[in-house]
Amino acid sequence: MQRRKVTLKLYPNAAQMARLEAWTRLHCELYNAALEERIDAWRKAGKSISYYDQQNVLPQIKADRPEFVELGSHALQQTLRRLDLAFQSFFRRVKAGQTPGFPRFKSAKRFSGFTYPDPAGWKLMQHGGRGTTLRLGSGDAALSIRARGRHRFGVEAKPNDITLTRRNGQWFVSVTLRVPDAACARERTGDQRRGVDFGVTDWATFDDGRTIDNPRWLRVDLPKLAALQRQRARKKKGSLRFKRIGRRIARLHDRIANLRRDFVHKKTTCMVQSCAVLATEQLAPKNMSRSAKGTVEAPGRRVQQKAGLNREIRSAAFGMAHPMLAYKAEEAGTRLHLSHTRQLKPSQRCSACWEIVPKTLSQRMHVCPHCGHTAPRDQNSAMVVLIDAHNTQDTPGTGVAARPKPRPRQRGKSKFLTRETPTTAPSGA
Known part of the structure; x- marks a missing residue:
């Protein structure tokens, strides 16, 4: 099995777009709150907070803020994991001696979107041709958004995770597919x-x-x-x-x-x-x-x-x-x-x-x-x-500079004329 990614364009109506915007603001709020918690914990107590510490608090957050419930537990966890990856990249650059960029707070307008990291909380339905419907959530509160696009892998490809992104007022969904090796193969027409x-x-x-x-x-x-x-x-x-x-x-x-x-x-x-x-x-x-x-x-x-x-x-x-x-x-x-x-x-x-x-x-x-x-x-x-x-056909892709003929003989440097290297041979040699 291999993984391939395909991007589809979404066509939400006004109510669906408002709901997607509201969900994005909530994910942005969670991201900024988790970042602030890490900064305050280190500044005030010198304590580092891990991803698992923040993940374990999610049930309490959903109990205090019911609007987070419809976002899905796995999507909320992925937002916290996104912040954790930003910190890992920061510390990696510090150790490598590069110029690090500390994770920053994000505004709701610049927060790109959110991710469902596994096949839970959503469903992608193909209608033949380019017609597709993306269903988010479950029950009466679920969103069914029209999408457009297709891939070449056929029905054998199974969706694994999705990422919803907002760009210039338009919404897109990137779907990661688990594809069999046979479905990935391309037909070669020449040699x-x-x-x-x-x-x-x-x-x-x-x-x-x-x-x-x-x-x-x-x-x-x-x-x-x-x-x-x-x-x-x-x-x-x-x-x-x-x-x-x-x-x-x-x-x-x-x-x-x-x-x-x-x-x-x-x-x-x-x-x-x-x-x-x-x-x-x-x-x-x-x-x-x-x-x-x-x-x-x-x-x-x-x-x-x-x-x-x-x-x-x-x-x-x-x-x-x-x-x-x-x-x-x-x-x-x-x-x-x-x-x-x-x-x-x-x-x-x-x-x-x-x-x-x-x-x-x-x-x-x-x-x-x-x-x-x-x-x-x-x-x-x-x-x-x-x-x-x-x-270099025996070692494909190595990029070693092979030469069809031997390298030309390099002319050696001329020696300095010193007492130890006389210009003429001694007599009787």
């Missing part, structure tokens, strides 16, 4: 061996020269986004019009994110279905999109140009593409090879003679001075990672 290089100019370039255009969803809507942000800047902060334009900006960002996610899903699915071997390099989008601002003592150079490049790198969603390729390749039986970028240096290595040819980012053609091989830079990188995948 190609392809190397692919992800980039900004072209979203993907294959070793045979084929490319996938970068749709640049953010750049297309950037003028509209900038106009809305200028309108909001002219409004009084916190006013009705300020909030109204803020919701329009958030909806526009959601539209861009949905288009990007849909594009990446479709292209990665086509890749794994048509390839038996798919090779690419490991990417670190966080490092690639690092700011060039620098510090006061050492200010950066070409900061605005680097900021524009960072925006395009994030918009290309490389960090989203690789995880999708990983689990889809496993489902389709495709071998996914991730070459180690710093060891292999695909953009600087010649695919014909395997020599390092340094290039700047602006040089888009690979011209090897050693063997004369010429190819587009991204295509040459795709050929390099494919060769690396072929030479």
Whole structure:
């Protein structure tokens, strides 16, 4: 059995939406009260309160506050567990020497939602096609909310837990499914061996020269986004019009994110279905999109140009593409090879003679001075990672930079001329 997650959009009516909002406020109140209890216990008595200490108080809370009863015991426990996970992450960062973020109080408007951690207190009913009904609670007080969406796993998939989230005035439910291995399998239609290089100019370039255009969803809507942000800047902060334009900006960002996610899903699915071997390099989008601002003592150079490049790198969603390729390749039986970028240096290595040819980012053609091989830079990188995948096929996914030929002999450093190392051999030798 494997676990997969599917997200459905909810369509509650006005009364149901008001009830969901009220439930979210109660979960937020419980979260903030549990956080305050932990802070006060440590500040006043030096005592640490665990998740189990707070969980054991839930029956008394429901007896004093009857409105918490309809939320469900397991959902309330998950809210307390959510706070406990925040504290665990805080202490882990402290021990690792990182910059920790102490758990903060949350407002009801910014509290994302709540979770049912097991198949109790809710039921998901499919009506064929995309029609779905989510039932929360039991008895006369239960909510039956219409939902839209479907998954590809069929009737064999069993719901395990759900998370209801609120985003920009809309409600969504993320369902975790327990799926048999056979239902997860994808049908592969081809047995190609392809190397692919992800980039900004072209979203993907294959070793045979084929490319996938970068749709640049953010750049297309950037003028509209900038106009809305200028309108909001002219409004009084916190006013009705300020909030109204803020919701329009958030909806526009959601539209861009949905288009990007849909594009990446479709292209990665086509890749794994048509390839038996798919090779690419490991990417670190966080490092690639690092700011060039620098510090006061050492200010950066070409900061605005680097900021524009960072925006395009994030918009290309490389960090989203690789995880999708990983689990889809496993489902389709495709071998996914991730070459180690710093060891292999695909953009600087010649695919014909395997020599390092340094290039700047602006040089888009690979011209090897050693063997004369010429190819587009991204295509040459795709050929390099494919060769690396072929030479490391016994250890898939290790990313070790294999070389088709031995490394050239390194010229040793010249020795200093000293008394102990004379320039001429002694006579009679």
